[in-house]
Amino acid sequence: MPGFLLDLDGTLYHGDSPIAGAASFIQWLKEQGYPYLYVTNNSSRTPEQVVEHFAKVGIEASPEEVLTSSQAAALYMQERKKGNRAYIIGENGLQQAMRDAGFESVTEGPADFVVQGIDRSFNYELLAEAVSRIRAGAEFVLTNPDHLLPWNNELRPGAGSIGASIERASQTEPVVIGKPSPIIMNYAIRKLGLPAEQIWVVGDNLLTDIRGGIAAQCRTALVLTGLISRDTLQEQLQRTGVEPDLVCDSLTDLAVKLSEEA
Incomplete structure (x- = not known):
């Protein structure tokens, strides 16, 4: 079958x-x-939000039928057994996946992981904080490598474009999940x-x-x-x-x- x-x-x-x-x-x-x-x-939506979006386009689904790059990132990080402190750059889908998997979102001090997805509020301060933690030993995890995303009939920068800036500044290649x-x-x-x-x-x-x-x-x-x-x-x-x-x-x-x- x-x-x-x-x-x-x-x-x-x-x-x-x-x-x-x-x-x-x-x-x-x-x-x-x-x-x-x-x-x-897509790292920005939770499985529940994916299902809600499906309903708008006439498809009936359940959250259990969805696997997002954020969920896969959380699974990978759990299996690494490096610790549960994560510096998170991302939107609701990534934040929720990290919480569900038992990771603590850190804003101060060292981190075991820097995990990054699409973040449409990304700025220099987030870049600097991510780079600092990676250079101090945090593992760099990128939810997906997409450099461009379709948006209202044009293309906008995706998670991979943000990841490229962090990679260049930290001189560290990410583990790519998606x-x-x-x-x-x-x-x-x-x-x-x-x-x-x-x-x-x-x-x-x-x-x-x-x-x-x-x-x-x-x-x-x-x-x-x-x-x-x-x-x-x-x-x-x-x-x-x-x-x-x-x-x-x-x-x-x-x-x-x-x-x-x-």
Whole structure:
């Protein structure tokens, strides 16, 4: 039986707008009894907030079906067993994931970790505090490497851009958690409970979703509903060197192809 690790923005919705066929695809997965998990690099939302957003675009989900890069960062930090003092640069999703995992948010004194996600109030003082703690021995954890994020039909700096400034100033490479990192992919595979070769990683981004799926030895399906269109597909495949197992115009197209394959 196949399982599915599903990307969100560009695959199931565009911002507040649903993508045609996305809700029907999720219903098809439920009817077939196929296990699935929503896996997102977005560190700003809690799983509950992800579910609330799904409701706006017509998809019924539960928080247990969501794995965020913030949750994966917390799991990684717990497994490191270095201590529970964390200097946190990030929004609600990251703050909540750290609290849920038992980490103490420190504003003064040393830290065991500097963990950073998207933070739209990031400033020089936060940069200086993070760099000081990393140079004093804190482990630098970056929720996701995305340098740019879609925002109201334009691109804005993402968590990876903030991370680049901290990395340059601290002269320390972060541990990257989100896609295409094997860290989040392995947690997702473990949570789904299937062998990697039985899992389809579905997304619209060759460099995060598809590259992450390939690295985790999953099967991969690129949907042309987000970053890449039919017109730009060949150029993107050549530029990235990333080859998905399937290229589908939509999730509806993917369901048809998988049904034919079964």
